[in-house]
Amino acid sequence: GAGVSQSPSNKVTEKGKDVELRCDPISGHTALYWYRQSLGQGLEFLIYFQGNSAPDKSGLPSDRFSAERTGGSVSTLTIQRTQQEDSAVYLCASSLKGVNGYTFGSGTRLTVV
Amino acid sequence: KQEVTQIPAALSVPEGENLVLNCSFTDSAIYNLQWFRQDPGKGLTSLLLIQSSQREQTSGRLNASLDKSSGRSTLYIAASQPGDSATYLCAVSGPNAGKSTFGDGTTLTVKP
Numbered sequence: 001g002a003g004v005s006q007s008p009s010n011k012v013t014e015k016g017k018d019v020e021l022r023c024d025p026i027s028g029h030t031a032l033y034w035y036r037q038s039l040g041q042g043l044e045f046l047i048y049f050q051g052n053s054a055p056d057k058s059g060l061p062s063d064r065f066s067a068e069r070t071g072g073s074v075s076t077l078t079i080q081r082t083q084q085e086d087s088a089v090y091l092c093a094s095s096l097k098g099v100n101g102y103t104f105g106s107g108t109r110l111t112v113v
Numbered sequence: 114k115q116e117v118t119q120i121p122a123a124l125s126v127p128e129g130e131n132l133v134l135n136c137s138f139t140d141s142a143i144y145n146l147q148w149f150r151q152d153p154g155k156g157l158t159s160l161l162l163i164q165s166s167q168r169e170q171t172s173g174r175l176n177a178s179l180d181k182s183s184g185r186s187t188l189y190i191a192a193s194q195p196g197d198s199a200t201y202l203c204a205v206s207g208p209n210a211g212k213s214t215f216g217d218g219t220t221l222t223v224k225p
Contacts, residue, residue: 033212042217043202056211091156101147101162102204102213106155 002026004105006092012111013082021077021108025094032075033095033102034059034067038088046090049075082112115140117205119216126193127224134188134219136203141181144207148177148188151200151218161188165207193223 005024013019025032034046045059049069060066064083069075079086089109093102116139126132136146145164149157161170161177163186169178176189186203200220204213 035215043204043215045212045214048212059212093157101145101159101206102157103159104149104157 004092004094004103006090006105006108008108009106010109010111012113015084015112016081018078018080019082019110021079021090021092021110023075023077023092023094023105025073025075025092026096026103027073028096029094029103030072030097031095032069033093034075034077035091035093036088037091037107043091046077079110082110084112086110087112115143115205115214117203117214117216119201119203119219121219122217123220123222125222125224128193128195130193130223131189131191132193132221134190134201134221136186136188136216138184138186138205138214140205141184142207143181143205145205146177146179146186147204147206147213148175148186149202149204151202157202160201190221193221195223195225197221198223 007022032049035043037043047067048056051072052069064080067077089107091107093104095102118137120135143165147162148160151157163170163179174191179186200218202218204215206213
């Protein structure tokens, strides 16, 4: 596509429910990244994909968080048993082989109530 | 572990003024450095990308410089306008073109 697309743009969920966030990167971009930004905070790295493999998962905060990427394209970030501290904006970025800088999507604002 | 610091955290200037935003990083073994703009409630928009072999990049009223050896980058904004009001973030990638480390940003307010 022309840009990085994220869905949904907003998600309100009850504590304890599972959520799935989707990222559709720019066509042909092999690298894909997930970050989150809590209110008034900086960007926190979560996970990085090169193709379908994830060479760096070091930022996933707990085993409730997982992500996958299929066909070298769409990625989903899944949060199980959501907690209030998971409330944040989840940002996805893609890059051409990781060398040409990032292009970000508009993010998914997750609110856990 | 790479650490990125942006100073100042906030800056307020009158319209028309030239200004400089600073970014410093602790590990000089970087692949590239990228400056972004973030408007409230929005995602990040890329402004300039500097590869590690480059010294500066320019786009319109924006000029970004990179001094790898000293671990510093500056973003120069000429003739500032109220529409430039936003948070500016720098991000450092590398050394293997993997994840980038972001600074906490400088929030710029340009007063008419």
